[in-house]
Amino acid sequence: MHDLTRPDGTLPQDLHVSRRTAAGLFFAGYALAAVSAEASPITTPADGLLIEEVLIPNGVTGQGGPGPLPAYVARPNKAGRHPAVIVVNEIFGVHDYIKDICRRLAGLGYVAVAPQFFYRSGVNLPALTDRQQIMAVVSQASPDQVDGDVRAASVWLKGRPFANPARIGITGFCWGGQVVWRAAMVDPDIRAGVAWYGQLKDVVDRAGELKAPVLGLYAGKDQGIPLSDVERMRAALKAVGRKGSDIRVYPGASHGFHADYRASYDQAAATDGWSRMLAHFRAHGVG
Template sequence: MLNLTRPDGSEPEDFHVSRRAAVGMFFAGYALAAVSAEASPITTSTDGLVIEEGFVPNGAPKPLPAYIARPAGRGRHAAIVVVNEIFGIHDYIKDICRRLARLGYVAIAPDFFYRSGANLPAMTSIDQIRPIVAQAGVEQVDGDVRAVTTWLKAQSFVKPAQIGITGFCWGGAVVWRSAMVDPDIKAGVAWYGQLKPLIARAAELKAPVLGLYGALDQGIPQADVEAMRAALKAAGKSAAEIRVYPDAQHGFHADYRASYNEADAKDGWARMLAFFKAHGVG
């Protein structure tokens, strides 16, 4: 494993590894509890990328593991924190990082559930996974995000004033909260993250967030979406946006799941990239 501790940021030569080195500390494959046999997930090449496994100091006895993808060569880049679903760091999340890296970003996916010691992607039952995820409390996770953005600012390959965050499902709610509590976040894009606990906190938003939701989502009522829209408007958060896709279910971007909606996933991805650029991330 790579311990990224050089004050001015780590370079591949520090670790004597190939830029195509296999990453081994995260699950190889897609989350078993959700993968569809009929799915054809996108696989992004590592050509021209540096792929690293690292540890981010976060004040815990064991530091925060992270999967990192970034453009090869020297130079500084905007950075995006990628927050996983309840299934942890598996091939879908790693590929999201590679997609962003090929667009010129430093992408980092922290393993927020590492304290449990459980291999969530390998579990086949949601009932097994939920209690483990519940152990990752709000303050702990928000603190881990702060540790990641602090670490990013210290790296020689990151533009410290251009840090964004995106997240899916469980990670979508993390995006909304991070935009409220982490001053280093310049913009966030939340994919179908729970809203109910956050509606009353809309006025706390310090960075703009784009929320991407499906009208057919059985877990996030449209009443919650409309309530958040109203709360954002009442709080004067005009830079925040929510887009609802009429034909989309929960998980419509997850190309390894039966809920995948290719057209809406592509539209949401394009909107995400435009939103980041419009708000100074990239």
């Protein structure tokens, strides 16, 4: 975690780091722009797990650029090849909530990998409190660039002696939810995906491109994703015959209902969604 760089507090420009230290962009704490003082986040211990910060080759050399893709990895501390899940963050980057998701999955026998998709900016996103500044960074990550990073992560997993190359899934939250839909369209190594309240307007017309089944988990009271978009995607999946894909809506929940560090957390919806995610992975060869 970065220390305060000024007596009156850290400013965004103070949070830019050198490309050489990109792998250290793992914030110690929860995203400052969203954490609720009243929240009681789930904390999963690392007992029996191996935790690593790695650099994943993604075709970027680092000569005048950001270098390879940093990622947080949690995996079982035992021999064998384990199923793997790529974990895609919200707009806030990789912070304690995303790392805890990785540890929860690792405790269930998965290799969980959370890439730092916004590392090219050199900004420690979870430390920012201004959403406009956050979105300015997020907007720099193009769909093609992000899809390429997902592909780099799946290729990296296939080459690890501890990961089963035939059992790779992906899950993502908010911004990461849409990444899941796209990954299931373009990454041939993804066996199944689970999208938590990811935007649909840019992917609904591409439902026919899905190569892997996706479970979408959505909120009935989401102010940013209208139920009309959810119904359009549900109809599109049916029209193209994607029987393995499905959508579940939680009528009383709001956007971010799984994020236990936020005021939007809905324990019942989060628990049910987690169970459905695991069942979806098992049903489609990721488990």
